[in-house]
Amino acid sequence: MKILLVDDHEMVRLGLKSYFDLQDDVEVVGEATNGSQGIDLALELRPDVIVMDIVMPEMNGIDATLAILKEWPEARF
Incomplete structure (x- = not known):
């Protein structure tokens, strides 16, 4: 699973990335x-x-x- 992290706090991004890096099937592809x-x-x-x-x-x-x-209508949230 490819994940994009969007947060203005570097510590939050670092914490989430550290957690996701421990998962075998997850890759943080951008921040x-x-x-x-x-x-x-x-x-x-x-x-x-x-x-x-x-x-x-x-x-x-x-x-x-x-x-x-708007630009990627097939995306879901």
């Missing part, structure tokens, strides 16, 4: 620090799962999710 970066990476990498923070600078997770769904 973003805000919603805008998350959109770009989601559309480029097409991960199976996006773990996204809701409150972030520049663009929040809800707006980023809606933007991803």
Whole structure:
């Protein structure tokens, strides 16, 4: 399973990545620090799962999710 992490807190991303790295069938394929970066990476990498923070600078997770769904309508949340 390919996972994209989107969170403005580096410690949160590091903690989640450390946990996912212990799983045999999971790969963190990208990390973003805000919603805008998350959109770009989601559309480029097409991960199976996006773990996204809701409150972030520049663009929040809800707006980023809606933007991803607009460009990638077959994605589900």
